[in-house]
Amino acid sequence: MANNQGGMGVQQAPQRVVTPTFEEIFELEFGYVWHALRRLGVPARDLEDLVQHVFLQVHAQLAKFDAERPLRPWLFAFALNAASNYRALKRHRVELAVVPPELMDARPAAEEQLILKQELQLAELALSQVSLDRRGVLMLHEIEGHGMPEIAEVLGIPLNTAYSRLRLARQDYERAVRRLRAQRGEG
Amino acid sequence: MTPLQALKSLGTGSEPPAAVKQRVRERIAGSLAIASALGAGAGAAAATVAPARRVAELGFLASRGKLAAAALGLWLSGAATGVVAYRAWQGDAEKAPASAHVVPVSVAPSALAAIEPAPVGLAPPGVEALPVVAERAPRTPASPSARSAASPPATPAASALSGLGRERQLLDRAREALAHGDGSAALAEAAGHERAFPQGALREERLALQVRALFALGRRDEARERARAFVTEFPNSFLTPALESALAEP
Numbered sequence: 001m002a003n004n005q006g007g008m009g010v011q012q013a014p015q016r017v018v019t020p021t022f023e024e025i026f027e028l029e030f031g032y033v034w035h036a037l038r039r040l041g042v043p044a045r046d047l048e049d050l051v052q053h054v055f056l057q058v059h060a061q062l063a064k065f066d067a068e069r070p071l072r073p074w075l076f077a078f079a080l081n082a083a084s085n086y087r088a089l090k091r092h093r094v095e096l097a098v099v100p101p102e103l104m105d106a107r108p109a110a111e112e113q114l115i116l117k118q119e120l121q122l123a124e125l126a127l128s129q130v131s132l133d134r135r136g137v138l139m140l141h142e143i144e145g146h147g148m149p150e151i152a153e154v155l156g157i158p159l160n161t162a163y164s165r166l167r168l169a170r171q172d173y174e175r176a177v178r179r180l181r182a183q184r185g186e187g
Numbered sequence: 188m189t190p191l192q193a194l195k196s197l198g199t200g201s202e203p204p205a206a207v208k209q210r211v212r213e214r215i216a217g218s219l220a221i222a223s224a225l226g227a228g229a230g231a232a233a234a235t236v237a238p239a240r241r242v243a244e245l246g247f248l249a250s251r252g253k254l255a256a257a258a259l260g261l262w263l264s265g266a267a268t269g270v271v272a273y274r275a276w277q278g279d280a281e282k283a284p285a286s287a288h289v290v291p292v293s294v295a296p297s298a299l300a301a302i303e304p305a306p307v308g309l310a311p312p313g314v315e316a317l318p319v320v321a322e323r324a325p326r327t328p329a330s331p332s333a334r335s336a337a338s339p340p341a342t343p344a345a346s347a348l349s350g351l352g353r354e355r356q357l358l359d360r361a362r363e364a365l366a367h368g369d370g371s372a373a374l375a376e377a378a379g380h381e382r383a384f385p386q387g388a389l390r391e392e393r394l395a396l397q398v399r400a401l402f403a404l405g406r407r408d409e410a411r412e413r414a415r416a417f418v419t420e421f422p423n424s425f426l427t428p429a430l431e432s433a434l435a436e437p
Contacts, residue, residue, distance in 0.1 A: 026215070030208050035200030048207060052214050059219065072199075116188075123193035142194050170191065177190040 019067040022059050029075055030055075036076055039127060039139060040083035050086060054078045073146050073154040080136040080155070087132060126176035134169035141166055213366065217399060354380060354389045361396050370403035391421055 020028075033054050034047060042050050057078050065074055130138060140151045152162035188196075202208075361376035377397050380387065387393070394417050401410035 026212065030211070031202040032199050034203045034207075038200070048211055048214075052211050052218070055211070055215050056218055059215070119188050119193045120197060123190065123197055126190065127194065127197075138194070142191065143197050144199060173194065174190050 019062070019065060020071065022055075022062055025058060025062075025071065025075070026055060029071065032072060033075055033079055036079040036139070037083055039124070040080060040132060040135065041128065042083055042086055046086070050079075050082050054082050057082075069154075070146065070150065072144060073140055073150055076136070076140055076144075077154045077156075080132070084132055122177060122180055126173050126180055129176040130169050130172045134165045134172060137162055137165040138169035138173060142170075214362075217362075217365070218395070351388055354384050354387045357383065358389055358392055358396060361393070361400070365396065365400055365403060368403070370400045373400040373403070391417075394420075 030051070034051055037047055037050050037054070038044070054075070058075065061078075065071070127135060127138070136155065137151055140146045140154075141148065148162050148166065149159060152159040155162065157165075357376060357380040361373045361380065364370075364372035364376055373396065377393050377400065380389070380393050384390070394413065398410050398413050398417060401407075401413065
């Protein structure tokens with residue numbers, strides 16, 4: 001594994017010159033793709049199928065990957081596309097609207113920990129209520145810290161559109177947080 | 188913490204369960220195997236298909252640990268080009284989930300390289316036993332008699348499953364039979380699915396499995412024919428790019 005960057009949660013080196021092999025991508029980025037799909041609304045029971053789908057596409061398209069660009073946004077574009085197609089299938093729609101109740105639960109913990117955990121759960125839940133196109137931009141920029149030109153490029157949209165989606169996504173997200181807090185009785 | 192700060196601190200998530208990763212790895216290898224088999228020369232079919240199947244099984248078993256000689260890379264690194272190069276698949280030292288059913292299995296690297304049948308269970312000197320998580324325990328009923336039965340089971344538990352759950356169960360059995368090198372049983376299970384759910388939600392998956400099973404049995408022409416039909420019917424399937432590139436070869 002020549003390009004081992006140290007596993008999950010580690011940002012790709014900005015100047016990658018050697019194209020990673022499919023095996024490396026699978027080993028290092030399986031979890032990344034998994035969570036991207038999950039946050040893009042794919043329910044747990046279908047995550048395996050969709051992850052497989054994404055990696056097969058990655059395999060087929062790997063020759064087109066520009067090794068000088070970061071890997072993760074490239075992978076994310078496959079995940080977003082797969083999640084959009086998945087959602088477009090009528091039979092999947094009903095369940096996507098359901099919010100898993102366990103997200104609102106919290107196990108006993110130190111108070112500070114508990115609050116942090118609740119905040120993060122709230123963030124996940126609010127994120128799930130942002131429309132898919134906007135959510136993709138929000139995830140790439142706010143969670144992963146990629147620059148807007150990179151995001152626009154990899155999603156195949158004009159830079160202005162990307163900025164517009166980001167602005168609307170932030171609004172939607174913050175509105176969802178407020179709404180969820182109100183539902184919890186926090187005002 | 189503001190909502191936006193909370194969002195920023197979510198991170199990209201922790202590693203999913205190792206057993207899941209392993210299962211997906213195996214399924215990808217299986218899908219790519221269709222392409223490899225389709226692209227191989229006609230004379231080589233009989234020689235490559237059976238070992239490839241074995242490699243899949245070994246790769247699945249071996250790649251969990253630190254075994255360096257796992258030959259799964261055969262499928263993942265473009266065997267369709269005709270280059271048969273066994274590449275080391277050095278799986279990360281994943282930790283098996285504590286709750287998983289663990290059986291001790293050891294595999295000899297030399298046996299992997301030579302693609303000898305059934306090294307599982309042998310304990311050659313110098314090779315430590317690797318813990319291997321039993322395959323698909325949660326999703327597959329542990330009934331050996333069910334494996335060869337072509338008809339769907341009529342147990343209360345099975346009938347309580349949703350239609351999709353039933354479909355998945357049948358196809359999981361077919362896939363498992365294939366992973367064990369039993370193409371006939373895989374075809375029989377797939378036929379069971381075809382009878383019960385001719386237009387089921389998982390029909391696409393079944394058709395792909397049937398192509399794989401036919402290859403495993405060396406029924407190459409049938410497999411190619413079905414693969415072409417598959418590509419025509421499902422131009423947007425995740426399997427189609429691999430199938431198309433394979434079919435394009437002479």
